[in-house]
Amino acid sequence: xxVIFIVLPIAIVMAAAAVxxxxxxxxxxxxxxxxxxxHRAIQDE
Amino acid sequence: MLVPSxxxxxxxxxxxxxxRARVACTHCGLDVPAGLIEAxxxxxxxxxGCRTVYSVxxxxxxxxxxxxxxxxxxxxxxxxxxxxxxxxxxxxxxxxLYVRDAAHGMKSAELFLPNVHCAACVWLVERLPRxxxxxxxxxLDLRKGLANITWQPELVALSDISxxxxxxxxxxxxARSAQARAALRTQDRKQLINLAVAGACAGNVMxxxxxxxxxxxxxxxxxxHSFMQWVSMGLGLVSLAWPGRVFFISAFKSLRAGVVHLDVxxxxxLAAGGIxxxxxxxxxxxxxxxxxxxxxxxxxxAGRWFQQRQQRWAADALELLFVLTPTSARxxxxxxxxxxIEEVAVQSLSLKDIVEVRPGESFPVDGIIVRGQSAVxxxxxxxxxxxVDINVSSLVAAGTVNLQGxxxxxxxxxxxxxxxxxxxxxxxxxxxxxxxxxxxxxRLAGWFTLAMLLLSLLTFVLWSGQGLSSAIxxxxxxxxxxxxxxxxxxxxxxxxxxxxxxxxxxILIKGADAIQSMAGTGTIFLDKTGTLTEGRMRLAWFDGPxxxxxxxxxxxxxxxxxxxxxxxxxxxxxxxxxxxLSIPALDIARIRQxxxxxxxxxxxxxxxxxxxxxxxxxxxxxxxxxxxxxxxQALAQGLSPVIVAVDRVAxxxxxxxxxxxxxxxxxxxxxxxxGFKVGILSxxxxxLVAQVASSLGVDSRQAHGGVSPEMxxxxxxxHHAEDSVIMVGDGANDAAALAAATVGIAVKGGVxxxxxxxxxxxxxxxxxxxxxxxAASRRTMWVIRRNLCVSLLYNxxxxxxxxxxxxxxxxxxxxxxxxxxxxxxxxxxxxTFVNHVNPREESSVRQAAVTASxxxxxxxxxxxxxxx
Numbered sequence: 001x002x003v004i005f006i007v008l009p010i011a012i013v014m015a016a017a018a019v020x021x022x023x024x025x026x027x028x029x030x031x032x033x034x035x036x037x038x039h040r041a042i043q044d045e
Numbered sequence: 046m047l048v049p050s051x052x053x054x055x056x057x058x059x060x061x062x063x064x065r066a067r068v069a070c071t072h073c074g075l076d077v078p079a080g081l082i083e084a085x086x087x088x089x090x091x092x093x094g095c096r097t098v099y100s101v102x103x104x105x106x107x108x109x110x111x112x113x114x115x116x117x118x119x120x121x122x123x124x125x126x127x128x129x130x131x132x133x134x135x136x137x138x139x140x141x142l143y144v145r146d147a148a149h150g151m152k153s154a155e156l157f158l159p160n161v162h163c164a165a166c167v168w169l170v171e172r173l174p175r176x177x178x179x180x181x182x183x184x185l186d187l188r189k190g191l192a193n194i195t196w197q198p199e200l201v202a203l204s205d206i207s208x209x210x211x212x213x214x215x216x217x218x219x220a221r222s223a224q225a226r227a228a229l230r231t232q233d234r235k236q237l238i239n240l241a242v243a244g245a246c247a248g249n250v251m252x253x254x255x256x257x258x259x260x261x262x263x264x265x266x267x268x269x270h271s272f273m274q275w276v277s278m279g280l281g282l283v284s285l286a287w288p289g290r291v292f293f294i295s296a297f298k299s300l301r302a303g304v305v306h307l308d309v310x311x312x313x314x315l316a317a318g319g320i321x322x323x324x325x326x327x328x329x330x331x332x333x334x335x336x337x338x339x340x341x342x343x344x345x346x347a348g349r350w351f352q353q354r355q356q357r358w359a360a361d362a363l364e365l366l367f368v369l370t371p372t373s374a375r376x377x378x379x380x381x382x383x384x385x386i387e388e389v390a391v392q393s394l395s396l397k398d399i400v401e402v403r404p405g406e407s408f409p410v411d412g413i414i415v416r417g418q419s420a421v422x423x424x425x426x427x428x429x430x431x432x433v434d435i436n437v438s439s440l441v442a443a444g445t446v447n448l449q450g451x452x453x454x455x456x457x458x459x460x461x462x463x464x465x466x467x468x469x470x471x472x473x474x475x476x477x478x479x480x481x482x483x484x485x486x487x488r489l490a491g492w493f494t495l496a497m498l499l500l501s502l503l504t505f506v507l508w509s510g511q512g513l514s515s516a517i518x519x520x521x522x523x524x525x526x527x528x529x530x531x532x533x534x535x536x537x538x539x540x541x542x543x544x545x546x547x548x549x550x551x552i553l554i555k556g557a558d559a560i561q562s563m564a565g566t567g568t569i570f571l572d573k574t575g576t577l578t579e580g581r582m583r584l585a586w587f588d589g590p591x592x593x594x595x596x597x598x599x600x601x602x603x604x605x606x607x608x609x610x611x612x613x614x615x616x617x618x619x620x621x622x623x624x625x626l627s628i629p630a631l632d633i634a635r636i637r638q639x640x641x642x643x644x645x646x647x648x649x650x651x652x653x654x655x656x657x658x659x660x661x662x663x664x665x666x667x668x669x670x671x672x673x674x675x676x677x678q679a680l681a682q683g684l685s686p687v688i689v690a691v692d693r694v695a696x697x698x699x700x701x702x703x704x705x706x707x708x709x710x711x712x713x714x715x716x717x718x719x720g721f722k723v724g725i726l727s728x729x730x731x732x733l734v735a736q737v738a739s740s741l742g743v744d745s746r747q748a749h750g751g752v753s754p755e756m757x758x759x760x761x762x763x764h765h766a767e768d769s770v771i772m773v774g775d776g777a778n779d780a781a782a783l784a785a786a787t788v789g790i791a792v793k794g795g796v797x798x799x800x801x802x803x804x805x806x807x808x809x810x811x812x813x814x815x816x817x818x819x820a821a822s823r824r825t826m827w828v829i830r831r832n833l834c835v836s837l838l839y840n841x842x843x844x845x846x847x848x849x850x851x852x853x854x855x856x857x858x859x860x861x862x863x864x865x866x867x868x869x870x871x872x873x874x875x876x877t878f879v880n881h882v883n884p885r886e887e888s889s890v891r892q893a894a895v896t897a898s899x900x901x902x903x904x905x906x907x908x909x910x911x912x913x
Contacts, residue, residue, distance in 0.1 A: 004269055004272070005269075005272060008272070008273070008276060009276075011249075012249065012276065012280075015245055015249055018245070019241060019242060019245045022238075022241045023238050023241065023242075026234045026237050026238050026241070027234060027238075029230070029234070031234070031237055032186075032230065032233070032234075033186045033187075033188065033189075035186075035187050035188045036167055036184075036185060036186055036187040036188070039117070039164035039167045039168075039187060040167060040171070042164075
């Protein structure tokens with residue numbers, strides 16, 4: 001059972017990494033406009 | 046001259062002769078007017094705007110636009126260009142407000158493009174670097190209509206970029222100032238980050254909590270137990286201290302201001318739970334509640350975020366207020382004997398300056414006319430579609446539209462001192478002073494949390510006689526089973542579902558508060574022009590010989606006066622002209638418009654006189670009894686008669702007016718049935734308002750005419766003190782009243798200012814939407830009450846069972862989500878807004894902005910007029 005002492009912190013660290021990634025993305029403005037990129041993707045030359 | 050006289054209601058005139066073949070505009074695909082078809086040309090255009098845009102597109106090899114547009118299935122729209130010079134864009138004052146420094150010595154600015162509406166627009170705008178060398182990048186946000194342009198200042202000036210965009214059919218306007226926009230964006234992002242952190246914490250604490258409860262039930266190693274408690278404490282404290290701090294800050298602020306705010310009980314609950322759990326964890330005994338707390342923070346934030354996302358477009362629409370007045374003006378400077386006209390930014394105008402305003406433009410300042418005469422569309426301020434004639438020494442207001450002649454005005458007030466700016470200030474004030482409606486669920490959830498914490502303490506005390514572990518078990522079971530997430534979800538979820546369904550029926554609701562207040566009864570005030578009526582001049586009927594119609598049409602097409610436009614469009618939709626030849630090719634030089642009175646024209650040796658009764662009498666035209674009867678009939682119906690005389694003999698009467706909407710009577714009766722008092726607030730002539738009121742069955746004491754925007758605000762405030770007031774309107778003149786009312790409803794075709802001030806926007810013309818709105822709001826409130834009852838009953842029952850000791854923590858963990866699930870199911874399965882199929886659902890907000898900025902008055906840009 002003691003493996004939980006290692007696995008749990010790892011899981012927390014992974015969750016923290018995901019949250020950090022989200023925060024960075026949000027600060028970068030990736031969630032500012034959720035409509036236009038969809039149009040842009042299909043019409044690139 | 047003998048012409049057989051026929052009395053026909055205009056719409057009864059039937060098509061005779063063969064139909065004219067349709068010719069589609071090469072650029073926009075709309076029909077090309079008969080007069081503009083060029084024989085033998087493969088490229089045909091419906092207006093000068095389309096021609097310009099088409100040639101720019103061809104010139105820069107951007108033909109792919111048409112295939113993109115086709116694949117996007119976008120609706121056709123004629124290109125609108127303004128042909129302005131955009132000199133004000135190079136003004137230092139303009140630069141300091143709207144332009145930012147970008148990397149590598151480049152500049153960037155955000156421009157608002159009201160005309161963008163589809164995927165092809167995204168494609169075309171983002172090809173701007175090809176059209177204007179020196180532009181490095183153009184990025185368009187389609188939903189908001191904002192283009193972010195980056196350019197090299199040494200290669201190109203902002204005015205050239207603006208002209209480039211204009212020539213692509215997207216005349217740009219400066220968006221909100223760069224600073225304000227950046228602040229708003231930071232706030233949006235912060236909110237999203239808070240939500241994400243709260244969600245991550247809540248999810249992980251819940252996982253740990255399930256393990257802990259399961260462990261408490263099946264036996265768990267003490268070291269693992271305390272380890273998990275410490276970890277969940279860590280996560281719980283993060284949740285409280287980071288996203289949860291908004292509640293503490295807001296509660297602290299409200300306490301310091303001496304008012305008890307909704308966030309106070311929430312903050313107390315969070316603080317009590319947090320401290321208790323913290324101490325328990327340190328001591329290694331006692332229950333911890335970090336799971337409930339983290340979920341509560343997340344549920345509350347999520348509820349608020351959902352509601353605010355619906356309200357987000359309101360903030361965006363507010364920016365459109367800047368569209369009301371032009372950003373540039375033509376200043377006339379006089380040296381000794383020469384005149385010099387230059388385009389300058391409005392900010393750099395000062396008192397006593399002379400500005401020139403051309404037909405189709407709006408006045409940039411409040412001023413007094415010093416030269417020229419014209420008619421002005423004052424609908425912005427008065428809400429009335431009837432143009433007002435102006436002459437030397439008439440006063441004009443900023444934002445009103447010059448319809449006919451070139452005039453010069455001396456500046457009396459500019460910028461913040463203009464009447465329209467003051468009006469907008471009133472709108473802002475009214476919106477800010479509006480008392481917030483207490484959110485039932487927020488209040489309940491806060492007190493509920495506190496009550497459950499106390500109850501669990503009680504349980505702990507009651508069961509402590511049977512040993513510590515038993516006491517903890519029961520207290521914890523109580524806390525889990527009564528997790529307030531169902532309660533916190535009940536209202537926001539039902540509201541969000543209702544708002545989403547409403548949007549599908551083209552009713553846009555900015556805030557959940559509106560639904561709550563519309564479910565009650567009260568007074569409902571309707572604006573007349575544009576709300577009860579269609580808001581623009583239309584030909585109601587034509588009484589006279591049908592042979593005259595082609596000639597009248599040909600004459601009226603030469604005038605830009607709204608009455609002439611109404612007659613021309615009315616007559617041409619009623620009669621399908623046999624062929625192009627049936628519109629006589631009139632020599633424009635032989636048409637004389639007498640300002641604000643009527644038109645003289647000579648054609649085939651006959652004199653045509655078209656105008657008001659007074660004008661014809663002045664011209665010594667004879668009118669027989671049939672004509673005077675028709676005139677009397679028109680006046681009795683509240684319409685303006687326009688008389689046509691040939692060789693000084695009156696032969697026909699065209700009645701022009703602003704007709705009452707078909708569904709107005711029905712809607713008003715329905716609203717009365719629902720228990721509302723119905724009133725009219727209009728800026729129009731009191732007599733006309735009384736007439737409309739009596740024909741619609743509105744109490745004459747509640748029908749107020751000749752009301753200024755300021756008086757509208759005053760009356761709404763007076764009624765608001767006693768009862769809830771719903772204000773329905775469409776114009777900038779209603780905006781302040783809309784903002785001050787309990788619920789402001791803007792109807793389709795309204796201007797941006799009313800859109801920004803209102804709580805609800807009806808995307809379809811007519812009043813039936815209001816009835817639907819009220820009925821649906823009542824259904825929604827019923828759903829909310831049911832949700833709250835279900836979750837409270839469930840929790841009360843579960844709490845009792847937990848105190849008695851029937852429920853253990855594991856069973857509680859299983860039971861807890863059931864209450865949330867039942868609330869979710871109840872919300873989604875409820876029928877609030879009935880969904881009838883509407884293909885335009887998602888773009889209705891942008892459409893609103895676009896239709897509004899296309900100018901509510903029936904004038905077109907000057908060069909478009911010129912080519913018609």
